Amino acid sequence: MKEEQLLALIEKYLDGTATEQEKQRLDHWYREQSEQDAVWHADSAKEEQALEQRMLLHIYQHIRSDGVPVKNLWHRNLSRYAAAVLLGVSVCAAYFLFTRKQDKADQPLAVAAPASLSENRFVVLPDSSTVLLHSGSSIRYAMNGRIREVYLKGEAFFDVKHKTANPFVIYTGNIKTTVLGTAFNIKANSGEKVVVSVSRGKVSVSDSKEHVLATLLPNQQLVYNVNEQKALQENVEAQNTIKWAKSDMQFDDMPFKQLAERLSRRYDVSVNFKNKELEKCLITGRFNGTETLNQILLALTETMGASYTMDGKTVALDGAGCN
Secondary structure, eight states, rough: OOHHHHHHHHHHHHTTOOOOOHHHHHHHHHHGGGGGGGOOOHHHHHHHHHHHHHHHHHOOOOOETTEEEOOOTTTTTHHHHHHTTTTOOOHHHHHHHHHHHHHHHOOOOOEEGGGGGTOOOEEEEESSEEEEEEEEEEEEEEETTTTEEEEEEEEEEEEOOOTTTTOOOEETTTEEEEEEEEEEEEOSSSEEEEEEEEEEEEEEOOOOOEEEEEEOOTEEEEEEEEETEEEEEEEEEEEGGGGGGGGSSSSEEEEEHHHHHHHHHTTTTEESSSSSGGGGGGEEEEOOOOOOHHHHHHHHHHHOEEEEEEEEEEEEEEOOOOO
């Protein structure tokens, strides 16, 4: 197998978009390499397994198709999906893939979520971190030497990919938030206050003079008054600070076509139906709003007995449709 083909297969496998045939090809390649003791690097395997578990934990909502309630998706096919991340590939191939993604991480990015649509926007940064932008908010991402820098206007929920050698820093006016590995929310809409709330991990917040205002742990929040230059740290229920994230991902009896159009805008992809009858299916869903596109599609298709494939930014949905 050519190196380019191998890298493409590995990347699709880790992204969850590989077909059964592609998985078999990768497994066959791995078996051929067994004589060379090809194994997945331990740290990377643990990291991928943790991500997979988080994916499954997030898919916890009630969905129904064509108005008929169906059971929750909790632990559905848990063994199959959790085991998927344990496929062995060589350290050499993992190194090439890591290098390739590192190159992508150097690319600058600017994204805005238009206020006119009243919908949030899910963004995957070049370093694989994710950002959920509140309607009317925007970010600019770029590498400054070794530092990953983000300039935020408005409100956003961040889930940052930890990279010890590449600190992640977010600027909101005069406030600087340094990520120490975490998921957190930042709100700076009015220009009068900046609010940083931590869901997981730890962040350090400082002012324009590099004075550390607080180091926040899970369920802690810092409210900084810009005019008075005063900071108040308090304990909060972090999930309550990001209720806005699910505002556009809770729907009742919505035609699948309409939902697909919403997903297209939210995740910046093109969604197509192979079977037009599938467009008419009515869907009721309750998502947290911070799920990735793969998590959303997995939940929807598993529930409806449908399937999906993803090629770059194009999603193809297929299934029998609804009676």
